[in-house]
Amino acid sequence: MQLDNLYQEVILDHYKNPQHKKLNATYDAQVHHINPSCGDEITLNVTLDGDLVKDVSWDGMGCSISQASVSILTDLLIGKNLDQAQVVADSFMHLMQSKGTEKGDEELLEDAVALAGVSQYPARIKCALLGWMAFKDASVQALAKQG
Amino acid sequence: MQLDNLYQEVILDHYKNPQHKKLNATYDAQVHHINPSCGDEITLNVTLDGDLVKDVSWDGMGCSISQASVSILTDLLIGKNLDQAQVVADSFMHLMQSKGTEKGDEELLEDAVALAGVSQYPARIKCALLGWMAFKDASVQALAKQG
Amino acid sequence: MTFDARTIAKDFPILSRTIRDGKRLVYLDSGATSQKPNVVIDAESDFYRLHNAAVHRGAHQLAEEATDAYEGARSIVANFLNADIDEVVFTKSATESLNLIAYAMGNAQIGNRFHLNAGDSIVVTEMEHHANLIPWQQLAARTGATLKWFTVTAEGRLDLSNLDSLVDASTKVVALTHQSNVLGTINPLEDITRRAHEVGAVVVLDACQSVPHMPTDVKALDIDFLAFSGHKAVGPTGVGIFWGRADLLAELPPFLTGGSMIENVTMESATWAPAPRKFEAGVPNMAQAVGLGAALTYLTAMGMDNIHQHEMSLTKYLLEGLSVITDLRIIGPKTTDLRGGVVSFTLGDIHPHDLGQYLDSQGIAVRTGHHCAWPLTRKLGVPATTRASVYLYNTTDDLDALISGVQGAQKYFGR
Amino acid sequence: MTFDARTIAKDFPILSRTIRDGKRLVYLDSGATSQKPNVVIDAESDFYRLHNAAVHRGAHQLAEEATDAYEGARSIVANFLNADIDEVVFTKSATESLNLIAYAMGNAQIGNRFHLNAGDSIVVTEMEHHANLIPWQQLAARTGATLKWFTVTAEGRLDLSNLDSLVDASTKVVALTHQSNVLGTINPLEDITRRAHEVGAVVVLDACQSVPHMPTDVKALDIDFLAFSGHKAVGPTGVGIFWGRADLLAELPPFLTGGSMIENVTMESATWAPAPRKFEAGVPNMAQAVGLGAALTYLTAMGMDNIHQHEMSLTKYLLEGLSVITDLRIIGPKTTDLRGGVVSFTLGDIHPHDLGQYLDSQGIAVRTGHHCAWPLTRKLGVPATTRASVYLYNTTDDLDALISGVQGAQKYFGR
Ligand SMILES: Cc1ncc(COP(=O)(O)O)c(C=O)c1O
Numbered sequence A, B: 001m002q003l004d005n006l007y008q009e010v011i012l013d014h015y016k017n018p019q020h021k022k023l024n025a026t027y028d029a030q031v032h033h034i035n036p037s038c039g040d041e042i043t044l045n046v047t048l049d050g051d052l053v054k055d056v057s058w059d060g061m062g063c064s065i066s067q068a069s070v071s072i073l074t075d076l077l078i079g080k081n082l083d084q085a086q087v088v089a090d091s092f093m094h095l096m097q098s099k100g101t102e103k104g105d106e107e108l109l110e111d112a113v114a115l116a117g118v119s120q121y122p123a124r125i126k127c128a129l130l131g132w133m134a135f136k137d138a139s140v141q142a143l144a145k146q147g
Numbered sequence C, D: 001m002t003f004d005a006r007t008i009a010k011d012f013p014i015l016s017r018t019i020r021d022g023k024r025l026v027y028l029d030s031g032a033t034s035q036k037p038n039v040v041i042d043a044e045s046d047f048y049r050l051h052n053a054a055v056h057r058g059a060h061q062l063a064e065e066a067t068d069a070y071e072g073a074r075s076i077v078a079n080f081l082n083a084d085i086d087e088v089v090f091t092k093s094a095t096e097s098l099n100l101i102a103y104a105m106g107n108a109q110i111g112n113r114f115h116l117n118a119g120d121s122i123v124v125t126e127m128e129h130h131a132n133l134i135p136w137q138q139l140a141a142r143t144g145a146t147l148k149w150f151t152v153t154a155e156g157r158l159d160l161s162n163l164d165s166l167v168d169a170s171t172k173v174v175a176l177t178h179q180s181n182v183l184g185t186i187n188p189l190e191d192i193t194r195r196a197h198e199v200g201a202v203v204v205l206d207a208c209q210s211v212p213h214m215p216t217d218v219k220a221l222d223i224d225f226l227a228f229s230g231h232k233a234v235g236p237t238g239v240g241i242f243w244g245r246a247d248l249l250a251e252l253p254p255f256l257t258g259g260s261m262i263e264n265v266t267m268e269s270a271t272w273a274p275a276p277r278k279f280e281a282g283v284p285n286m287a288q289a290v291g292l293g294a295a296l297t298y299l300t301a302m303g304m305d306n307i308h309q310h311e312m313s314l315t316k317y318l319l320e321g322l323s324v325i326t327d328l329r330i331i332g333p334k335t336t337d338l339r340g341g342v343v344s345f346t347l348g349d350i351h352p353h354d355l356g357q358y359l360d361s362q363g364i365a366v367r368t369g370h371h372c373a374w375p376l377t378r379k380l381g382v383p384a385t386t387r388a389s390v391y392l393y394n395t396t397d398d399l400d401a402l403i404s405g406v407q408g409a410q411k412y413f414g415r
């Protein structure tokens, strides 16, 4: 059934065992993002080391798509430098807007390609993007702090 | 043609030769009424002598229906006492709301029965009533002044 | 006529379409918007095809016919509510109606009974839809008045224990919903209207979720203003009703200004026509008003009492059916006592958004989220719920589909 | 495709109905409201029959389809105006759009560029429709700002000789009509927008009478806000457009508050979604927005340039035809130079209301009165006029009928 495109095993796994879902006490920037249409919320902390994404931790509540997406994000982006992270984020954004026509670059996006099915459900795209928007916001703030 | 029911000879005569269309310098009450949907305006003066309608004079601009109606009103009501005037006004109001089903009491309404056709044109009823509303308003004010 | 939802459903063309690979549409989202019967769709089309012209403005035959149709719709609405015809104002939605009264009060000058200032208070409840909350927040901010509210109990009822202290001499308006769009709770109004009137406040009723579902008599309710949306009452989108008591409408300043609502206009200033014209600036939503007239005529023919009873028995069936599902928690009253056919629930760890998506894959349309009553869902500790809402065209088949859909979701996400 | 009004008229079902004892309908009242082609009527009906659901709010298929249809309509409007999609706000009418900007400015706090106070001024013109006059009068009264206006010359043109003194450092907004709904005058905007922007004021264009009749490019016009009504552009009733420059919409406070326009809500306060959502509270007029999309698609297919040329040649024909009638006086420009297809006139001692009634008896629909521009008609010394207005479906046959109708009225009332 088509729904299986949306709810791939990987997603449900991340939903059940979310990665880095525990706010680290120290951070360079903390942001709180909301999805106003469904009430999902996320708090996300970012720690940089120069332009290296040293740590990302988060807490929040939301649907499996939003929770899995941010969980996958932490796995993907921690340890990358900001330029690489940007490339990944752009690729993910592109995938989300593909309306089901693309599968995603598995090399680059790893587990995140499991979210490809979301692009066929317009109302869910913002679920998948919640954590990514929060990361973008937080990393800009963290960078600004370095001066 | 149906239009002839609306524009009877009597009406066009009154439109061309309006009665008492010259504001009397002295009066007990003066009112100014407006028809907001078409911009017709009337100023109307009333002079009472006890409960006798001693004089009604007016000025204004408007369509043949509104002008003829007030002209006919002056002919009808000057010289009547207020009770009689009320009976005439009620009868005229009733005729206007009759949707073409009544001809009007010629005994009572005299020339005003020529306005019976107006009741078939809902948008025109307020034209025909403009002067009558002004008279009602002015006579109440004039009466109040007597104390 | 006996009431038969299966026959009624045939009047609604959308209900015979299919969803996601040929599944039957099970529409349980009438609390968000209702579907439309053919008579309503045709009433709008026929207006355009036969009578369309600007009302109140032309001396020609089309304008006469359009005016008759539009004013005819007003009188249908008035009858439906047991109101006087000049008390009925056409707006674009309940949201506009509620903004209308809030902004109009904000326009009231000193001396006008609706004038508000720093010492005054506005009372709402914790279960309001954003449409009956934010306009009052804004009015309070503009005028310096204080916003207060009745809280909601864990059972999803208004806590009226502090009625007499909350609604006091400072209170100018009490605005509340007749039926919660999240909980289904129907609020008892008698004590509230009595107390409000005792202190000289007006009562504004958000009747979005009640007018479409039960007989409404504004006189018997003893309220002062009422708002509802046509689209939730089998009517067209783009039309709502604002009703107010004639003496109050006479004193209430206008909201939107422009054509057709005036008495006289100069470059410097303007004066107003009497109600309802005073509140209907511009060429109105004529076809939609006519469509709403057809909708209320249709509902009346079906019988508002029948509709209410039908929904009550569906609600009972649904509450019972859901009660046996493990991990399912009803948010709101668990019996049909003082509640309508809006049923919200949570399902263990399955997020409402995921549940809704699964149900959709089965052709079942429900709503998920905070339902535009975010302060309420937060207060109850459930930022989001899944909500099923029934209407005259729903059957127990629809509810069976929902119940097994919910169970299916448990299996699906439990894998 | 060659432009043929006779063929086009067949798309509009109402144009084949008859009036008063079988007379052909000659509809010359499109300035009040236009007629609707089948594609528009069907777009609304199809929305109800197939896709109706609350947009932006459901995770189910109908909600997705409804959202697609609604947002698709927004992008059609954006293309039609050469605007960005997020700059297009659906309202119920131009009247609401103009009230929106006036009220939203009234909501602006100190520090916001739209905030007004006693030293500021608002500039309008003497030829405004009440919808673009009274909201500004009210805003001025609320904020203490001063209302000023351009006057109108005897020829029916704006007197711009005092542009630089009228629009000065105190001016916050210049609001004017693109085309007068009484005179047909098209106002040249270049000097006005240049001067307004020089002093930091925004320009609000009432485009009710221009958008339906000529190509519109909001970027080329260099304006800041624009309003028009769907019902005058072969679209449904109950829908209008408010357009604003993206950077300005970001700063403009909201007007109507309620569901779907929020970012976050607590009992105490709320924050707003970005535009256009910020300005669209509540379940929107979805079917009407979709209908407007179909209308603009239809107009685009006919060609806005073609429509404009067609109307210009009809206007020329009409002005010439009327010019030979004794006692007939055109109110407004007598040539097609910078004027549209709205032609007002007086006819000796025959009151417009009587003339209109006679024309109606011949099947000819025109409008009579002050046309919701009372200060203008008073200024010109003609409290009421008769107004004929043309659109894409009119032909010279219609104008011939009008011209001989006017002559017939002279005979009829001259008896
Ligand atoms: C120039 C002008 N402005 C504003 C309006 C108001 O439009 P609506 O009544 O559709 O809101 C109209 C039409 O009535 C108009 O012609």
Ligand SMILES: Cc1ncc(COP(=O)(O)O)c(C=O)c1O
Binding pocket: C031, C032, C093, C094, C095, C096, C129, C131, C132, C177, C179, C180, C181, C206, C208, C209, C229, C231, C372, D259, D281, D282, D283, D284
């Ligand atoms: C209780 C309640 N109030 C107000 C509204 C707002 O109605 P609308 O969005 O039609 O303006 C709704 C529905 O959305 C509602 O359920």
